[in-house]
Amino acid sequence: MRLQKDIQSLDFEEVELDSKSVGSLWTPDVFFPNEKEASYHNIMSPNRMFRLTKNCTLNYTVRLTLKLSCVMRLHSYPFDKQTCRLHLESFGYDAQQINLHWTKEDTPIGMNITSLPQFEVVGHDFDNFFSDHRIRGNYSTLSAQFDFRRNIGYYVVQMYIPTLLIVMLSWVSFWLNVNSVPGRVTLGVLSVLTISTQSSSVNASLPRVSYTKAIDIWMATCLVFVFAALIEFAIANVLTRKGSHKGIIMKKLIKLAKEVREKALMRNNQGVMASSDPDGLRHRGSVSSDETNGNKKETVVKMDAGVQLQKQRSELEDKPAFEKGMLYAMYCDVASRILFPLVFAIFNVVYWVYYINILNY
Template structure:
């Protein structure tokens, strides 16, 4: 009996090996799941068993109902937002999930959670495309970043990593105090809503990486919505994600607004220079004017040519006007200075006029001089009395006898006040308009 027992056990093992070889390959009689996966894949995807050209049945296995595809995505990065080309680049992990009852299989009592494929052409795939895409590519380093998981109940999960450059029409009226909404649109190319419907996955369909960093924008929020489109060939299912970007103003404050303010203030230095310093005042005005024009052209070079006026156009235009006004002010001062000089020469010529001396006329002339001196003294006292009754502003202006000097003094006060008033109106208008549009 003891000799026969090992031979019977050996015979039983041989029978099990030839009848169920895949269950006896592993040590201790454990199942080789990799081999089992191969058998299941050959069984459900074998020739004559599955046709990838036919879409899955609809709800409850009815062939006339549309196939429901649930979509979700993970935004890995947003590399750039181009104002000139009106586009943005994004890298994302895109996922689709649908039910294909033809792919059901035995999960071996819960020990086989899913099957993995790397060839998308072996199963039916939704014909989704990105309608606002300009460029795009898959990632194939080191291996293609794509997989397909088939679950025991027939659910199919398709995941792929892609990089896209998408169109983003922008309204730049409030630039650079604006907010832009860029969309990512996905639609079916050939299947109508009678055959294929895209739905957002319940819960959290769009996820964004936590450490997302953009150089000149901040992603404030994102919204998911539907955008079904109707054409003469039918209605097509469509999904969209609206990404709301807020432009970071600190960059433009340092690079544009503060330099423009400095140029305007430098142009006011001309008001404090002597009227006779013609080369200094002319060179200062022309230099600031050319610098301001170069600054304005450099700003517009980075923006697309649009038919409306932007907020930055108003700012640079007014600053350029102030600089140009300072240059014109010197032209006016120079003209007034020459007029004052001509007037002084006329007065001097009148005082130098000499009448032929005669004895009787000299006596009369002396008497008239005495009377005129008395009259002049009385007029001077009256003038002092009247001057005391004038307001402080006119009293202060009376210290500058020439018109050219008065123009410079008035410009020293008027230009800064008007520029401060412009700043008050500019910032209050555009900041409040931005808040209204946000609501």
């Protein structure tokens, strides 16, 4: 910080005072209203100095380290632009006693560094005005405004590209066999957990704000896509089993229990059991040995001593329904191979166009 004051006339070229002599002179009681932490530089001696020149100018220079408060709006984070201000005014002398103003230079504050690790300085402005305090009165105030733009390179490499690859990795399950249950479940669950961990690490270094940020929209969308890929596998797996247990209802369970009981009675009666039928047929409970390929035959003895072999329901009759379910599951996977990348590509176009072009990042 450097303060300057004009004096009427002097009879010498220049006078300089060191830090020890500065303490015995009067200095303005200026302070920074938006300061949070501040410290003087005292290594190896207090870094402050007075200089009185022949053209009647008194310069007071001191080295300070300041941490200033800056209200940030993170709606577009990490595509955001921030404006931070530095205010300087007298604490005890009002505007009638001290009038502060910037020097007539184009840049009163040196701008040697215009790029920071996370931000880039894209503009600055300097102004002086009067601040009206209800108790203290009217004071002269200096204001310096700095416009920052966040550097997005770090976030592209550390956040956007990894999450993009994780989403694409979750689509690999669409090319795996439907019956590869352990592989597809493991791939889907790990993708969901990785996206959740990545989102938590992003928000850990940010203030806890109640509104949605641009990075939140990206992370939430990626989480939805990897979770949808896991749900798609569940649907495909259900389709493969569609029809394989068709007819296993209470009525068939009762009928199955009845057949088991009848077979037990037939074994007790040396394999023969007679039963009456409304159509005048007599059924023999013995079962022929022709049960290859899941076919069972029942011997039917008619009243006129005729014999008829009646084919029972084959277990292979369920095979067409099972194959139909497998076909539906394959269609679901093929549709997902096209639909998921297409929708995600549309989201990327809208997302990047909006935050880079529309917001003039």
